[in-house]
Amino acid sequence: MTASIIDGKAVAARLRASLAERVAHLPFRPGLRVVRVGDDPASGVYVRNKDRAAAAAGFDSATLQLPADTDEDTLVDLVAELNTDPVVDGILVQLPLPPQIRQDAVIAAIDPAKDVDGFHPLNAGRLAMGAPLHRPALVPCTPKGVMHLLREAGARLPGARAVVLGRSQIVGRPMLQLLLAADCSVTVLHSRSRDLAAECRRAEILVAAVGRPELVRGDWIGEGAVVIDVGINRLPEGRLVGDVAFAEARERAAAITPVPGGVGPMTIACLLENTLEAALARRGAAG
Ligand code: GUN
Numbered sequence: 463m464t465a466s467i468i469d470g471k472a473v474a475a476r477l478r479a480s481l482a483e484r485v486a487h488l489p490f491r492p493g494l495r496v497v498r499v500g501d502d503p504a505s506g507v508y509v510r511n512k513d514r515a516a517a518a519a520g521f522d523s524a525t526l527q528l529p530a531d532t533d534e535d536t537l538v539d540l541v542a543e544l545n546t547d548p549v550v551d552g553i554l555v556q557l558p559l560p561p562q563i564r565q566d567a568v569i570a571a572i573d574p575a576k577d578v579d580g581f582h583p584l585n586a587g588r589l590a591m592g593a594p595l596h597r598p599a600l601v602p603c604t605p606k607g608v609m610h611l612l613r614e615a616g617a618r619l620p621g622a623r624a625v626v627l628g629r630s631q632i633v634g635r636p637m638l639q640l641l642l643a644a645d646c647s648v649t650v651l652h653s654r655s656r657d658l659a660a661e662c663r664r665a666e667i668l669v670a671a672v673g674r675p676e677l678v679r680g681d682w683i684g685e686g687a688v689v690i691d692v693g694i695n696r697l698p699e700g701r702l703v704g705d706v707a708f709a710e711a712r713e714r715a716a717a718i719t720p721v722p723g724g725v726g727p728m729t730i731a732c733l734l735e736n737t738l739e740a741a742l743a744r745r746g747a748a749g
Pocket of ligand 1: 603604
């Protein structure tokens with residue numbers, strides 16, 4: 463079997479176009495503020511791409527750049543200002559933060575209604591509860607993008623054996639919750655798990671999010687599996703690869719995402735989707 467390629471770039475472009483169309487009909491522009499502390503070059507590329515995509519889709523987006531030696535109180539004060547600013551619908555504090563700032567303290571300071579990363583404990587808790595008490599949670603962007611891609615790939619989710627490789631706060635844990643909410647039977651594997659290859663081979667849906675270049679070999683893939691590769695790893699020679707050995711996996715999977723051009727472009731599109739959802743919920747407008 464040679465897998466079909468799940469074209470995340472094209473899916474993301476369609477999602478951004480449909481968001482732009484919805485935004486064009488609103489009486490206001492959804493407002494997004496990205497806060498960046500210091501100038502880590504990798505996150506610089508992310509932030510510029512976010513700004514460009516947001517502007518192209520008609521959002522009111524800006525990046526607030528703070529110096530690398532900013533202290534925690536200053537950042538929390540800025541977040542508090544953004545929380546009360548009526549034109550701001552979404553706040554994203556770019557991670558990682560410098561060591562003098564506690565990430566958890568900053569995330570907890572964000573108004574959950576503006577937490578477009580979905581990292582606030584209230585949003586993570588709502589997602590984990592499955593049935594939202596009052597309104598749906600804002601869901602972390604990368605796992606949300608993975609769910610879009612699975613649907614685009616035509617994966618049958620109810621009852622499917624899904625394996626998530628990785629248990630991070632940003633991807634693995636929310637991925638577990640989203641797959642469970644879609645009625646998959648989910649196994650989460652991590653650095654202490656035994657028999658990774660055998661566990662992966664049982665997966666009908668495999669989501670790899672460990673940040674280890676080409677850890678998942680072709681013989682870890684069950685025939686006909688749908689494989690979503692969240693990893694973006696730069697090899698010493700400069701090439702970008704995922705967590706899955708793509709060429710090998712392609713011989714066994716039914717569908718697979720490439721790196722780059724798979725999950726990556728979906729993250730920004732889902733950030734815009736979350737910002738629009740937050741704007742509509744906050745402003746009491748209908749979708
Ligand atoms: N750094 C890498 N990925 C992310 C993300 O999804 N959100 C934030 N805030 N920072 C990141």
